[in-house]
Amino acid sequence: MATQELTICYPEGLEQAVHLTKAEMERHICLMAALKMFELGKLSSGKAAELAGMSRIEFFETCALYHVSIFNYTDDEIEAELASDLDTIDKFCNQDQH
Numbered sequence: 001m002a003t004q005e006l007t008i009c010y011p012e013g014l015e016q017a018v019h020l021t022k023a024e025m026e027r028h029i030c031l032m033a034a035l036k037m038f039e040l041g042k043l044s045s046g047k048a049a050e051l052a053g054m055s056r057i058e059f060f061e062t063c064a065l066y067h068v069s070i071f072n073y074t075d076d077e078i079e080a081e082l083a084s085d086l087d088t089i090d091k092f093c094n095q096d097q098h
Contacts, residue, residue, distance in 0.1 A: 008029070030052055
């Protein structure tokens, strides 16, 4: 996998404030960016996992730790799916009664 480098500026003393070494902070920032961009639908799970430096399975497990849903549905999409499922169940139940 080819990579590129991104440089960010941060306030002096941030490492001490968050109780992380510079390397730990870099990994954590990449993880947080991956989680948020995945949550917002900006990255696929595969690309987010790459950014976080882990496998997709590890990324999904990490999503659970940070309460990030691996299902990216809007409220309207969920409502439509549920309505469709209920309609299917209703039709199935009505078939059995005839």
